[in-house]
Structure formats: structure tokens, C-alpha cells
Amino acid sequence: MNPLLQLQNIQVQLGGRLILSGVSTGIRRGSMTALIGLNGSGKTTLLRAILGETRFNGTLTWRGPAGEPLPTPRIGYVPQRLTLDSRLPITVTDFLAISLQSWPILFGVRPQTRVMIDQILTQMGIPHLAKTQVARLSGGELQRVLLGLALTPHPDLLLLDEPAAGIDFRDQQRFYELIAEMNQSLGITVLLVSHELEIVGKHAHQVLCLRNGRIQQEGSPAEVLSQANLELLFGHGRILLPQPNNSGNTI
Ligand SMILES: Nc1ncnc2c1ncn2[C@@H]1O[C@H](COP(=O)(O)OP(=O)(O)OP(=O)(O)O)[C@@H](O)[C@H]1O
Numbered sequence: 001m002n003p004l005l006q007l008q009n010i011q012v013q014l015g016g017r018l019i020l021s022g023v024s025t026g027i028r029r030g031s032m033t034a035l036i037g038l039n040g041s042g043k044t045t046l047l048r049a050i051l052g053e054t055r056f057n058g059t060l061t062w063r064g065p066a067g068e069p070l071p072t073p074r075i076g077y078v079p080q081r082l083t084l085d086s087r088l089p090i091t092v093t094d095f096l097a098i099s100l101q102s103w104p105i106l107f108g109v110r111p112q113t114r115v116m117i118d119q120i121l122t123q124m125g126i127p128h129l130a131k132t133q134v135a136r137l138s139g140g141e142l143q144r145v146l147l148g149l150a151l152t153p154h155p156d157l158l159l160l161d162e163p164a165a166g167i168d169f170r171d172q173q174r175f176y177e178l179i180a181e182m183n184q185s186l187g188i189t190v191l192l193v194s195h196e197l198e199i200v201g202k203h204a205h206q207v208l209c210l211r212n213g214r215i216q217q218e219g220s221p222a223e224v225l226s227q228a229n230l231e232l233l234f235g236h237g238r239i240l241l242p243q244p245n246n247s248g249n250t251i
Pocket of ligand 1: 014015017019037038039040041042043044045046
């Protein structure tokens with residue numbers, strides 16, 4: 001294995017409490033890894049440590065394709081939710097341009113930025129939303145805009161923190177399919193926090209399960225997501241089995 005990122009003994013303390021301890025694992029280049037665990041188990045904290053947004057002890061080692069050190073990895077990030085002021089008077093094109101060009105948006109969107117924006121919106125399947133006000137986007141549409149932004153330019157690692165929470169089930173499935181497509185067709189390495197075990201089982205190559213700030217289990221979806229194992233990890237009755245009207249397993 002030639003991991004893109006090796007985590008060694010990551011420890012995070014917040015508010016006098018040990019939130020993560022002894023977290024060691026590898027994220028394979030080109031893989032899709034799902035991070036699962038009960039609420040409060042430390043998933044977001046681990047993403048924040050990788051992003052450099054939270055102080056930690058331990059080591060993160062980044063490697064290029066030939067195993068060479070990667071001193072400045074590019075990380076794309078899609079948060080769970082971005083709350084936008086409903087009066088924000090900007091279109092999707094302007095929103096993307098503000099992030100993509102150093103040229104002040106007041107002077108207009110540069111032609112090369114416009115080309116980039118067209119590519120992003122086409123890739124995300126939303127070219128028709130270019131002139132829509134961002135505040136009017138549905139949850140799923142906004143997440144696609146944010147995903148497109150996080151993928152431009154291509155990141156070494158794409159971090160997604162419950163990116164489809166609050167989106168209706170059909171859009172949620174489509175959104176995860178889009179992420180899987182980016183992983184497969186572009187070879188983007190993905191680390192995804194999700195409570196949607198059925199979706200995780202379908203798309204992830206590796207599953208890390210956090211419990212009380214430690215990696216309790218890691219392996220293939222088949223290994224980690226077996227019913228017996230999940231009951232062991234989360235406790236009997238904590239797992240919702242698929243029902244006729246239920247979206248699937250969730251924790
Ligand atoms: N700034 C902070 N100060 C103190 N404690 C914090 C801080 N941020 C997070 N925590 C605590 O750290 C623990 C882990 O939080 P974290 O958000 O990483 O969990 P999570 O697994 O992502 O949960 P969820 O599934 O609910 O999003 C929680 O008990 C939380 O209350």
C-alpha cells in the first residue's frame with residue numbers, strides 16, 4: 001500500500017477533554033474511505049485535525065504517487081451545511097467566481113474564470129443553475145456547487161463531512177453517486193463522514209469506525225458493516241434495519 005496520508009497516534013484535546021486518542025491509519029491514494037461512528041465519537045474533529053483547523057499531537061505524513069514527501073497537499077472540503085443569508089444577492093456564477101479568481105468580482109468575471117465555472121457546473125450536472133441566486137438553491141444543489149468548488153483544482157484529498165445530511169433521499173443517493181464517480185473517473189481520494197451505512201457499503205473501499213475517539217474497527221465494508229459487527233460496535237438496537245419506507249441502515 002502506498003498511502004496518500006498516514007495518520008500516526010493522532011490525539012486531540014478540547015475543553016480539557018480527550019476527544020481523539022491513538023488514531024493511527026492510512027488513507028490509500030485513489031480510495032474512498034468512509035468514517036462512521038456514533039454522534040460525538042470524534043469524526044468531525046478528525047477531519048478538522050487533517051484540515052489543520054484544530055491542534056493535535058501525533059503525525060500526519062503525506063506522500064506523492066511515487067512515495068515522495070508531499071509538503072503542501074491540497075485538501076478540498078465540503079461541510080455538512082453552509083447557512084447562507086437568504087438576502088445574499090449573488091448568483092451561482094458570482095459565488096464561484098469570488099472563490100476562483102483573485103481579480104475582484106466588482107470588475108466582472110474573467111473569461112478564463114467563466115470557462116472554469118462552466119466546466120464545474122457541467123461536471124456537477126447543474127449547468128442550468130449558473131444564473132440562479134445561491135440563496136434560492138435547494139440543499140442538494142448547493143452541495144453540488146460546494147463539491148464542484150472543492151474539486152477545483154483537483155485536490156489530493158477530498159474531505160466530506162456528512163455532505164448529504166438534510167437532503168432528501170433521492171438527491172442524497174445521486175449526490176453520493178456523483179462523489180463515487182469523481183473518485184473512480186478522476187482518481188480523487190475521498191474521506192467521507194457519513195451515517196448512511198447502506199450508501200457507505202455501496203461506495204466505500206475502506207471503512208473506519210470511531211468510538212469514543214478511537215478507531216474501533218477498520219477494514220472493507222463487508223468486514224466492518226456486518227450486522228453482528230455493527231451491533232457489537234454500536235450496541236444492540238442502535239442500528240435501524242431497512243424498512244419498506246426507510247432509506248436504509250443508519251446510525
Ligand atoms: N470546541 C470544542 N470544545 C469542547 N468539546 C468539543 C469541541 N468541539 C467538539 N467537542 C466535543 O468533541 C466530541 C466529538 O465531537 P465531533 O463533532 O468530532 O463528533 P462527531 O463524531 O463528528 O459527531 P456527529 O456525528 O454528531 O457530527 C463531542 O463530545 C463534542 O461535544
